[in-house]
Amino acid sequence: MICVLSQTVSDITGEIVEVGSAVRELKVGYKVVSKLAFWKAGGLAEYVAASESVTVIRPAGVSVADAAGLPMAGLTALQALKAIGTKFDGTGSASNILITAASGGIGTYAVQLTKLGNHNVAATCGARNLELVGNIGADEVLDYKTPEGAALKNNSGKKYDYIINTTNGGKWSAFKPTLSSHGRVVDVAPNFGNYVASFLTLFSKKRVSTVMLSLGMEDLRFLLELVKEGKLKTVVDSRHPFDKAADAWEKSLSGHATGKVIIEM
Template identity: 75%
Template sequence: MGFFVPFSPDFPLSQKAGGLAEYVAVSEDETVALPAGIPAADAAGLPLAGLTALQAVRSIGTKFDGTGTGANILITAASGGVGTYAVQLAKLGNHHVTATCGTRNLELVRSLGADEVLDYTTPEGAALKNQRGKKYDYIINITYDGKWSMFKPALSSHGRVVDVASCCENYVASVMTLFARKKIATMVMTMKKEELSFLVELMKGGKLKTVIDSRHPLDKAADAWEKSMGGHATGKVIVEM
C-alpha cells in the first residue's frame, strides 16, 4: 500500500509552476493511503483536479447520498483535468448536466455522463444554448475564457456561477453581484483529507475515473508542463517516476 500527494502538473494555477521529485516530505493530514487495485497514475490525478471539482460541485449544494433533487447545471471546459471529474461528480449528485468542450472530445464527455454536450467552436455552443432552451441554475466555470458577461444571460432568475478559473474580470463581478439575484463567486481549492478519502472511495467503487491525456517519464517533465500549459489536454497529464 502506498500514499499519494498532489504532484500532477496539468492544472494551470498561475504563471508560477510547482515541482516534481521522487520523494517529498508532506504532512500526514494531506495524504491518503492508496488502496490496492487503483493504479498510481489514476490516483495522481485526484488531489488537485479531483478536489477542485468536488469542492465546486459541493458548493452548489450537491448531495451524494441520494437525497438531492438535482439542478440544471452547465460545466465549461468539461474535457480538461478538473472538468472530467466535475461531470462525473455532478451526475453522481443527480444533476442534469450540460457540458462544453471542443469537437474532438464530444463523445468522451458524453461517456462521462453529461446529458448534453456543447461544442464551444459552434455558434450555439459559444452562446451556451442547450437543446431544451432552459436557463441554468448553476454554472461551474473552469475555462479562463469564461466571463460573467457571457454567463449572466444563460442563468435562471436566481442562478449562480462558481468560477474556478478566477480571472480578474470575474473576481470584480463577484464583488459587484454580492447582493444581486444572479451571482458569481470565485473558488479556491483547499486540501482536505476527508474529501480526498471520499474521492478515493468513489474510485475504488468504480464510480469515478481519471481520464489520462498522456504519460511522461520524469526526465521528460518539461514536455508534460508544455502539454499542460497549452490548455488543450484531454483529462490529466501525468509524470511517472
C-alpha cells in the first residue's frame, strides 16, 4: 500500500484484501484509491479500513504514485477551479489566473487543471522550482522572493481575474491591488486575515471566498481518467519506506516539498 502525507494522512492506494458484508461493488483483489474520513484518517499503516463510499477503483495504466496524490490535493485543486466556473470540455472562456505556491501538492494539480480549462496561468514558487512549474503548464512563473514576484506582477501587466491561493501565508492586502475590477481570490488555505476579508468583501466587486473540500468520488474518478489519458500527473517530491516515515513527516511539514511526499509499504 502507498499513503501520501497530509496533515491527517488520509490519501491511500492499495489492494483490497477483505470486504465487509455490506460491500456491493468492490471485491478482494481490486486495486483502489481512497480518501479516508478527515476526522479518522490513519492511512499510515500496512492495513486500513475504508468505506466503500470513499473508495474508487484505480484504472489500469494509472501508477500507484499518480493515484495516491489525488484524493485531498487533487480534489481541492479541482474544487477551486469549479468554484470559478471552469469548464474542462473546451466550452469555457479564458481568464487570467494566478496560482500561489504552485510547486506544492495542491498547486501542482491546480496549474495543470487550470491549463486544461484553457485559462492563462501565472504562478508563484521558489527559484529552484521555476522550471518544473513551467513544464507542467504555467505560462509565466514568478519567483516569490524577488520584488516582482512578491508583488505578484506578471510581465504583461495584466490584472488577474482570479487568484487561487494555496498558501496560508497569502494576504488579501497583497492580492487586492493585482485583481481586475471584478477579480476574486479563491482561498483553499485561508489564514485568519483572509477569513475576515471573506466576510468584509462578501458584496464587494473584488472579494475573497474560501473553499472547503466537498467533492466526491465521481470527481475523483474524473481526475483518475485525466491521469489515464496523460492529461494530469502527480508531481512526487520523494518516496520513503515505512520505517523512514519520520523522515517523510519532517519533509512534508517543512513546507518546502515539491509536489507530494509518499510512504510505501
